[in-house]
Amino acid sequence: MAGSANPTGRGPGQRDLTQGPIGKTLLLFSLPTLASNILQSLNGSINAIWIGRFLGEDALAATANANIIMFLMFSAVFGFGMAATVMVGQAMGRRDITAARHAFGASVGFCLFLSVLIATLGWFGAPRILTMLATPPEAFPLALAYLRIIFLAMPGMLLLVMLMMGLRGSGDAMTPLWFMIVACILDAGLNPVFILGLGPAPRMGIAGSAFATAIANYASLVALLIYIYARDLPLRLRGAELRTLLPSVADIRLLVGKGLPMGLQMIVISTAGLILVGLVNREGTLTTAAYGAAQQLWTYVQMPAMAIGGAVSAMAAQNVGAGLWDRVSRIARTGILFHLAITGVMVALILIADRPLLALFLGGGSPAIEIARHIQFLASWSFIIFGISMVLFGVMRANGVVVWPLIILIIAMFPVRLGFYFLAYGWLGADALWVSMPVGSFAAASMAALVYLKGGWRKQRPMILPEDEECKDAVNAETEPAGRMKPTG
Structure with missing residues (x-):
């Protein structure tokens, strides 16, 4: 499969991490990721300022309770995202774009299923979750309104993270940074709009903060998908490749086992x-x-x-x-x-x-x-x-x-x-x-x-992933051993 598995090109900001000086390559690859982390923290701080200033201490306490749940969800997806990063990275290192797309598609499909399940269970289970966290009575209704909308935002938020981590595995750290900037600007900018009901927007109070987060992440997700296909980035899925979005049991076993x-x-x-x-x-x-x-x-x-x-x-x-x-x-x-x-x-x-x-x-x-x-x-x-x-x-x-x-x-x-x-x-x-x-x-x-x-x-x-392993075994079985020998250098 190696002959048909080479990438046809590299997207803007994408690097072949197997070549070039290690120090410079690692530094230039690390800095966009560091900038993304800083932006996320600053965005959370800005949103906390909006909520504290406009809605008071009870509302701020309500978001603190909801943020515990968000962190647990992101921890799980971080693990699966890192598994995707590694699988995509190893495949790109082998110059096997077919395996890279399979790993990317299976990871995104599994994340989509998981995030929709989390959103559904979270919407209905939010009152019980807040009760288990011993949320103060005065903050409970605010926390419930905020948390339910955050759960509806979860598919967009988690899929955006998964796409970004997959792109980093392919050697592209700049594209995730640009779309993290988009998400953070939208989130921080729309928070006061929906909290206070500025212009034509409805006045939603604390729910407006969560609603702004949802809009920002879904908009950034859609924009990133459009960009991936418009630039024909190596991990885009077309035709039969779209079947990888329905991961097999073996795919899920590997993702869960490593993630x-x-x-x-x-x-x-x-x-x-x-x-x-x-x-x-x-x-x-x-x-x-x-x-x-x-x-x-x-x-x-x-x-x-x-x-x-x-x-x-x-x-x-x-x-x-x-x-x-x-x-x-x-x-x-x-x-x-x-x-x-x-x-x-x-x-x-x-x-x-x-x-x-x-x-x-x-x-x-x-x-x-x-x-x-x-x-x-x-x-x-x-x-x-x-x-x-x-x-x-x-x-x-x-x-x-x-x-x-x-x-x-x-x-x-x-x-x-x-x-x-x-x-x-x-x-x-x-x-x-x-x-x-x-x-x-x-x-x-x-x-x-x-x-x-x-x-x-x-x-x-x-x-x-299993299908890639079977494909490699088939190719190896049909190839003369001498033909597979490579100089060790």
């Missing part, structure tokens, strides 16, 4: 964060406020490692598919160096300018500022260490290794981090909370490095 552990990694991290918040709350209001302000800054500190980890996965996957293992090792080293440089600079900046930055959230005269500065001094550098494990996980994930990273995170976040807290609290007090973060990060990075160096993860079979 679920990756989604669970996000849930493990967030669960550990929620437990930490509960422990912080025991230290009093000032400490809680200080931690909340520090966490706002940490949101941005974490982004380079996430972006580089995602870029490393896509880049390494293409090189795994091409069998260029020397480049895979160099990608890992380069990714770690970029992470150390970028995250290190960001940590240094927030420690140098900590007082004015924290004052943005706490006010210049707040007594919580000194507590927040102390927290940052003890804990901020943990993100430099933790990011090393994120990059190594990204490289291993590129060859379909997903269980080891999950196991490492579970051990580092719970027995190590929480164990240290309970053992050290008697002599460190609240500082045991902040010191537990670098302790857990060091454990995660050490275990990740051990598995990367000694774990035999390179022996994993490529992530090939």
Whole structure:
């Protein structure tokens, strides 16, 4: 199939990640992903400002409850999206566009089914979900109105994420960025329009914020689909290829088997964060406020490692598919160096300018500022260490290794981090909370490095969907062995 499987061309912004200087290629591929992450966070902050300013604290509390549900949904789709990124990347590395389209179509079809199911169950189950979250009575009706529309927006939101992650697997990080910009501008711009009922728009209150999010994501999704076909990007599906949108049981088994552990990694991290918040709350209001302000800054500190980890996965996957293992090792080293440089600079900046930055959230005269500065001094550098494990996980994930990273995170976040807290609290007090973060990060990075160096993860079979495997076997069976021999260089 290789002869008929070569891409006919590359879309704007699309890169062949198996060629060229690794440092420059990885940097140029990481930056659009980092920009997309920053835009998403800024968009959420802007929407929170609109809701808080126009509708008050109860409405803001209502969105906080709904956002927990959204995060869980996105965690699951992130896992399936990363599985799609890796499968598409490996296929593109093999120059097998047929397999890339099959992986892309099966992933999008599975995501469509899953998102429609989530939307339906969520609409009817929203009251029970909010009750289980112990939503305050005064915020309950607002949260219900907001959450139900968010569930209706889910298919558009989740499909948009899946398409973007598939495109990144093909080597295109710029197209997802442009359409993320479109979605964020529409969302932030339409929020006040539908909240307040400006112009011909109806006044919808908090439901207007969710409605604006729905419009923004569906509009961006449709625009992205039009762009993919108008530019004839390599992953577009036509004719018989559209059948891949109905994934087989074997397709779903592979997607779930690889995607679920990756989604669970996000849930493990967030669960550990929620437990930490509960422990912080025991230290009093000032400490809680200080931690909340520090966490706002940490949101941005974490982004380079996430972006580089995602870029490393896509880049390494293409090189795994091409069998260029020397480049895979160099990608890992380069990714770690970029992470150390970028995250290190960001940590240094927030420690140098900590007082004015924290004052943005706490006010210049707040007594919580000194507590927040102390927290940052003890804990901020943990993100430099933790990011090393994120990059190594990204490289291993590129060859379909997903269980080891999950196991490492579970051990580092719970027995190590929480164990240290309970053992050290008697002599460190609240500082045991902040010191537990670098302790857990060091454990995660050490275990990740051990598995990367000694774990035999390179022996994993490529992530090939069943029909593609059968096709390859048929071709191999009909070809003379001598005809398949290639120089090893």
